[in-house]
Amino acid sequence: MTAPRINYLAVGAGMLVIMAGVGVGTYFLAARKEAAEGPKPRDAVAMTITATACEPNELTVPEGRTTFVITNKANRGLEWEILQGVMVIEEKENILPSENTSPDKLPRLTARLEPGDYEITCGLLTNPRGKLHVTALANAPKQATPGLVDLIGPLAEYKVYMSLEVDDLADASKAFTDAIKAGDLAKAQALYASTRPHYDRIKPVAELFSDLDKAIDARADVYEKLEADPNFAGFHRLEYGLFKQKSTDDLGPLADKLMKDVTELQGRVSTLAVPPEKMVGGAAMLMERLASAKISGEEERYSHTDLADIQANVEGTEKITDLLVPLTTKANAALQKNIDDNFAAVNTILAKYKTPDGGFKPHDTLTQDDRAALQKAVTTLADSLSTLRGTLGLD
Numbered sequence: 001m002t003a004p005r006i007n008y009l010a011v012g013a014g015m016l017v018i019m020a021g022v023g024v025g026t027y028f029l030a031a032r033k034e035a036a037e038g039p040k041p042r043d044a045v046a047m048t049i050t051a052t053a054c055e056p057n058e059l060t061v062p063e064g065r066t067t068f069v070i071t072n073k074a075n076r077g078l079e080w081e082i083l084q085g086v087m088v089i090e091e092k093e094n095i096l097p098s099e100n101t102s103p104d105k106l107p108r109l110t111a112r113l114e115p116g117d118y119e120i121t122c123g124l125l126t127n128p129r130g131k132l133h134v135t136a137l138a139n140a141p142k143q144a145t146p147g148l149v150d151l152i153g154p155l156a157e158y159k160v161y162m163s164l165e166v167d168d169l170a171d172a173s174k175a176f177t178d179a180i181k182a183g184d185l186a187k188a189q190a191l192y193a194s195t196r197p198h199y200d201r202i203k204p205v206a207e208l209f210s211d212l213d214k215a216i217d218a219r220a221d222v223y224e225k226l227e228a229d230p231n232f233a234g235f236h237r238l239e240y241g242l243f244k245q246k247s248t249d250d251l252g253p254l255a256d257k258l259m260k261d262v263t264e265l266q267g268r269v270s271t272l273a274v275p276p277e278k279m280v281g282g283a284a285m286l287m288e289r290l291a292s293a294k295i296s297g298e299e300e301r302y303s304h305t306d307l308a309d310i311q312a313n314v315e316g317t318e319k320i321t322d323l324l325v326p327l328t329t330k331a332n333a334a335l336q337k338n339i340d341d342n343f344a345a346v347n348t349i350l351a352k353y354k355t356p357d358g359g360f361k362p363h364d365t366l367t368q369d370d371r372a373a374l375q376k377a378v379t380t381l382a383d384s385l386s387t388l389r390g391t392l393g394l395d
Contacts, residue, residue: 044069044108047120049078049095054122054130063134067110071098074123076221081121081210082111082132087278088207089118094293125214125222126231151276154323158279159272161319162202166262166269169198173262177255180238183248192239193305193359197312199235204282204316205274212268215261219299233257236302243302277394280324283317284389287382290314295375297363307360310374311350318343321385324392331391335384342381349374 048055048071070080072095081091090111098106115136119129172195179188199216206213214222216234223229227240233254241251290313293299300306321328321339328336353361353370366374389395 058131200312201316284385291379304362306363
């Protein structure tokens with residue numbers, strides 16, 4: 001599609017208005033309440049996830065930094081999230097069953113929380129959510145978020161990037177879902193791999209629309225009955241039908257739902273406020289997920305189009321870091337060079353698996369050595385990005 005003419009001054013001014021108007025759920029322009037001498041040590045809070053609930057299902061902690069120690073008593077790997085509305089504040093993914101895990105090796109999640117009421121996910125997506133209450137501390141001194149003015153430009157440009165990618169996602173999804181409803185299996189399979197990257201490029205900030213992210217991109221693992229669960233929908237449910245069952249039968253309603261969710265995302269992005277710490281932190285977290293899980297092939301387990309996803313994730317992450325180059329270079333030039341070098345290393349490895357038609361080889365054709373080399377490069381990149389939020393004063 002043709003990119004619209006962008007008035008960056010107007011976009012920047014609009015971003016400032018949006019930032020000023022958003023409440024506790026976003027952090028810029030909000031007061032930081034933390035003791036002047038830094039966060040005080042606090043006992044860890046135990047949280048247990050079962051197949052059906054959280055234990056406890058409701059808890060209260062004071063504002064500031066809290067560490068949660070998470071035990072998984074379910075029979076599959078799960079995630080645990082702290083949410084405010086549709087925005088994921090913090091999350092821990094791939095929490096494996098903990099039956100034989102020693103207490104000192106249990107997964108931990110440390111979150112800095114503002115006073116207010118939050119929700120917590122409790123295992124499968126179909127389970128009821130728990131409640132987390134964060135109480136205010138008396139006489140907590142305030143510390144303003146630094147560098148807001150410097151971030152207005154990068155945030156405005158990133159909003160434009162997101163909007164264009166979601167517009168392209170909507171166009172591509174229309175062609176993809178039309179092919180499914182027309183019963184054209186070969187065309188739908190071919191369009192699947194070229195449609196997904198538009199979504200994967202904005203994945204670093206998917207926590208900001210977690211409800212739609214789950215509807216569009218959840219895998220079967222998070223549902224009780226896996227692929228047979230009636231709640232399983234989105235891209236991966238369609239992928240299962242097209243590539244595992246090799247049929248478009250009964251996929252029409254699921255295609256319509258995907259198109260509906262993508263259209264809703266398209267409308268929501270226009271007014272979405274992007275906190276700078278979520279943009280920067282999400283970039284680092286996405287690369288950590290790539291290294292720890294997605295390179296294994298679990299994401300596109302039926303179509304084996306993982307490498308296209310990975311390339312798009314890297315591109316979306318690199319877009320964020322490119323927008324921040326002047327700020328990162330000023331704060332730590334060595335870190336910026338390290339980030340640039342690590343992106344180059346990952347892109348060089350991915351380029352080896354490109355096909356003449358612009359696509360990628362199937363992920364299941366990679367050898368163990370191939371996967372190990374890619375995982376090592378992505379892990380190194382994730383490590384360099386892990387300090388970026390702190391470098392820019394956004395912790």
